Amino acid sequence: MRDLIIRNGNLLISADHETLVRADILVRDGLIAEIGSNLQADVEVLDVAGDVVIPGLINAHLHSPGNFMRGTLEGLPLEVFMLYEVPPLASGVEAPEAVRLRTLIGAAEMLKLGITSLMDDAFFVPLTTRSSIDAIAGAYKEIGIRATVALDQPIVVEYDKYPFLRDLLPDDIRRTMELAPRETAEGMLEHYAYLIERWHGAAHGRIAAAVSCSAPQRATEDYLRALHGLARKHDLPYFCHILETKLQRVLGEEKYGQSLVKYVDQLGILDEHMQVIHSIWVDAEDIAILAASGAVVAHNPVCNMRLGSGVMPFRSLRDAGVPICLGTDEAVSDDSHNLWGAIKAASVMHALAGGDYRDWPACSEILSAVWDGGNRVMRRPSPVGRIEVGAAADFAVLDANSPTFQPLHDVRRALVLCEAGRSVRHTIVDGRVVVRDGRLTTIDETKMLESLRAMEPQLRADAIALRESARSLEPYYRQMVMQAAVRDVGFTRWVGK
Incomplete structure (x- = not known):
């Protein structure tokens, strides 16, 4: 009805x-x-x-594949954290039924919290499959939520995503990384053709496609431009994590000789389709470029605190005219999909930046980020976020x-x-x-939870095995993070520094 x-x-x-x-x-x-x-x-x-x-809440950024991992990790900086979340040496294939259940668990939580729309930047470990695409989009169709789904999959070798790491790694680990399963631009474009053909506009338009490069340093220039072409052709959002951490600021200097904002702008892909995710370690020039581009910035305050990434310059971005939306990121870095927690965090954390208290976010601005920013980045034919x-x-x-x-x-x-x-x-x-x-009203919650309980012993065993496996790489990543942390980039987004 x-x-x-x-x-x-x-x-x-x-x-x-x-x-x-x-x-x-x-x-x-x-x-x-x-x-x-x-x-x-x-x-x-x-x-x-x-x-x-x-109006139903809009969770404008999350990664559903983290749904089974809530509460598994202590606080870690992003680059170390990702070793445990997206293991670079993983192999095997995910079972579609597990992917479906994982997606339903998160969607059920959100619907019961009044979240009616979401933007899922879904990653796949280690490779994208049509069965997993169908499991995610099909779960959203089944449960009745409004969902935009992208395929977040890096296509470059692991050590090329970071500064310093290639030289820090022993030869045998570098060779193992080079041989690890990895997507190609051609393969990902085929997956996108399937996602768009099969799911874009499905379920009376509730389900839609987006494109994602994950982050510019995790892709090639040709692939970044190809995704931009798809975004413009089909009027899709383009998800891109940019300057989430100080290390990414340093990476831009080391690899591109400029900030990652300037890099994507130079490539000609920074426009109103792009959702710039996090946007913490941006300077005044970056903010001016973002404002001129029409891109929307996704603020994920709880995740940013949890991983020690820093405080996004909310007031500088908003005063420059950059639209802001709000997200929870994922259930292993926010440890829930409760957007209400992110809403309150966004309203209070920016007081830590000090300055004139009249510049701290007003509650109306935070709700505008949820509804107006969310509506803008979703790019739907009928507006969401308004009655x-x-x-x-x-x-x-x-x-x-x-x-x-x-x-x-x-x-x-x-x-x-x-x-x-x-x-x-x-x-x-x-x-x-x-x-x-x-x-x-759309699914049998009891059956869903029974299925989850049956899986829990294996999920706990998998989490333990993953932690043990990641520890062998962690010393090299820790050294990389510390090396970037002491670099003078001319400003800081950390509190108390």
Whole structure:
């Protein structure tokens, strides 16, 4: 059922609105058809009895393949962390049913938190397969969420992604890395042709494709340009991790003689299609280039703190006119997909940068990042992140009697500072009630959890084996990170330095 009336809601129309509006919403064919009082139509009615209705949240950056890894690692810098998350010497093939379950687990969590849209930069260990693509996109179709999926797969040898590492590694490890399974540009473009043909626009448009190079240093110039061509041809988002860490700043200097922002701009691929993920170690010139490009920056505050990457210059980016969206990154670096935690973190962590307190992010700006920035980067035909006629019928209904709203002084501050996701009663995606009174309506949760419990012994064994395997490489990566850490790059994004 994609025709629906949401009756008696207190609506927060968008991030720009300060107050709630009491009204009904009529949904037809998955879109908002009318907003008004006492609307009548021969459709399903969801009476929310004065609860708070907001646009569904948009989780604008995550990696679903990390869903089984939450709570497996202590804090580590990104480059060491990735040894345990994406082992460079891995082999074998992932089982499609495990990939499906892994994807469902994360999507179920998000829907129950009122997250209706996501952008999944999915990686594959070690190689991309059509069965895994189908398992991920199919899981999102099955559970009823709105999802944009990209294939995040490096195509260069492991040690070429980093500064200093080639010289730090013993000869035998370098040779092993050279022989490890690795994708090619040609192979990845074939996978993208399949993803776009099979899944772009599927499930009444809920499922869409994006492209991803992972990061510019993990790809070749020809492949980066080929992905840009696909993005422009099909109007797709282009995911690209840029300057997440200080080491990546140093890498730009060492490998390209310039920052990675300048590098992608020089290649001609930095435009309104690109989602620049993290954007922490950017300087004033980088920010000006980003602002002129039309690219959207994805802020992942909890992940950035968890991995010690630094504090993104939120105010400098926003004042320059760079659109910002918000994400959780993944369940092994945020250890959840609870966007509410990222929302609060984004609202408070930038006070650590000091300066004039009037420049600290306002709650309206954080909600604008969630809804307006998320809408911009998703590039969908019908707007998401707003309650207006013609927009996608994606909503979260929050219990007005929950502690979040007791007492209610300012609804936007209540959502940003007080809400943790516990108030969500119902979630509607594309006009369909996919969570009703806290329970998923689209899949059998009990069966899903039983399948997960059956897998847990093997998942724990795999995690232990992975940690033992990664420890043999960690000393070389640690030395590389420390070597980059002492380089003077002219500024810092670390607190207290």
